Amino acid sequence: MERKLISRPLFLSLCAAGMLVTRLAASTPPTAVGDCDDAYFGINRAADFPRALQCYQAEKRWDLLIVMYLNGEGTPVDVGKAEALLQEWQGGQMEGGWLEAQALRAAIEDRKQHQETAYPRIDYCRDIARDTLTLNFCGYVDAEIEEGRLDARMEEVRRRLTPAQRALFDRMKRAFSSFEGAEGGRVYDSIGGTARSLAAMGQTSFVRARFSTVTEEIIERHALQPADRATYEAADRELNQVYRDDLRQFVAKMSGTPSDDTRRQIALYKDSARKAELRWIRYRDLYADLVRSLYPDRRAGIDPALSLKTALTRVRVSELRHDPLGPDPEEWEERYSTTSGSMHPATSFAGLLTARLTGKASKPSGA
Numbered sequence: 001m002e003r004k005l006i007s008r009p010l011f012l013s014l015c016a017a018g019m020l021v022t023r024l025a026a027s028t029p030p031t032a033v034g035d036c037d038d039a040y041f042g043i044n045r046a047a048d049f050p051r052a053l054q055c056y057q058a059e060k061r062w063d064l065l066i067v068m069y070l071n072g073e074g075t076p077v078d079v080g081k082a083e084a085l086l087q088e089w090q091g092g093q094m095e096g097g098w099l100e101a102q103a104l105r106a107a108i109e110d111r112k113q114h115q116e117t118a119y120p121r122i123d124y125c126r127d128i129a130r131d132t133l134t135l136n137f138c139g140y141v142d143a144e145i146e147e148g149r150l151d152a153r154m155e156e157v158r159r160r161l162t163p164a165q166r167a168l169f170d171r172m173k174r175a176f177s178s179f180e181g182a183e184g185g186r187v188y189d190s191i192g193g194t195a196r197s198l199a200a201m202g203q204t205s206f207v208r209a210r211f212s213t214v215t216e217e218i219i220e221r222h223a224l225q226p227a228d229r230a231t232y233e234a235a236d237r238e239l240n241q242v243y244r245d246d247l248r249q250f251v252a253k254m255s256g257t258p259s260d261d262t263r264r265q266i267a268l269y270k271d272s273a274r275k276a277e278l279r280w281i282r283y284r285d286l287y288a289d290l291v292r293s294l295y296p297d298r299r300a301g302i303d304p305a306l307s308l309k310t311a312l313t314r315v316r317v318s319e320l321r322h323d324p325l326g327p328d329p330e331e332w333e334e335r336y337s338t339t340s341g342s343m344h345p346a347t348s349f350a351g352l353l354t355a356r357l358t359g360k361a362s363k364p365s366g367a
Helices: 008-014 035-041 049-059 062-071 079-091 098-113 124-128 132-159 163-188 195-220 229-254 260-294 304-321 329-335 348-358
Strands: none
Touching: 035 049, 035 062, 035 132, 049 062, 062 079, 062 098, 062 124, 079 098, 098 124, 124 132, 132 163, 132 195, 163 195, 163 260, 195 260, 195 304, 229 260, 229 304, 260 304
16 A cells, blocks of 8 residues: 655644654654654554564663563563663653653563563553653554545445546546545644644544445445435535634634734634535545446435535534544543554544543553
């Protein structure tokens, strides 16, 4: 699979406090997931632990090396080696990663005291990542894996189309990707601080999940719900009202402390919101073109394109109303699957960071 360029919101999330390479010296995740991480996390390929171990050793990626020795990934379990690596990491010019080192120390001490106990696999992102930057890195890993799965699923859908329909599908998919990036930028520009990066990732994940659901329903299951002109216009009026409310609320929030900076932020957000909506409109219209070819035999009086626009308009309303930093930390624990190691697509690492930083939810068990 062709390597995708990192999107603006995700790139910024990994550089939230400056150049990431200076964040934890040689131990910090790079600004884009590279070959080591592809091999370890199984991004667009099967996981290759021996290769990842060799790669992380060359990069002196202390945190993940320690995890691999504790788990016995690409090497036999070796708690002593893990402890030696931790001491070497902490004995160097450690410029960050203290929270991660603390979590690793706790795991090592636990294993030293209970040597006969069979421990579950340590999940780096779920059990070790603690600070904003490592959680952002994990968010990017999660998004890469999620997007790879979506691409594979969409390729399955595409193969069932006719050549003419595939051309329409490809145009629609490109338009969606453009909209997805613009929507992440809109949310990024809507708030300040490190949470903006997490919000952008949470929103693009939410949008991607809705796209997958809509495509499977409409293209694969052929389950487009008919809608007439009145139904579409009602949905469009609701969408326009949500647009206006969103802009009004943002302006009101920013106007509480008037300054040149806030005025620039308001202008920036308005521009980002406008860009996202223009790209959404193009995506919607190209999807309508595809649907016309997919539903040529609909009964008289039902317009497939209008029905599709109604469905996507309702989805867009839900996207604009979505809180990408939700759910509440207590709800997050209920929605996080400790058995699969995956997160709810609408939650991802935004809810995780909120829980970790506020202390309102404890780390999932199993470390």
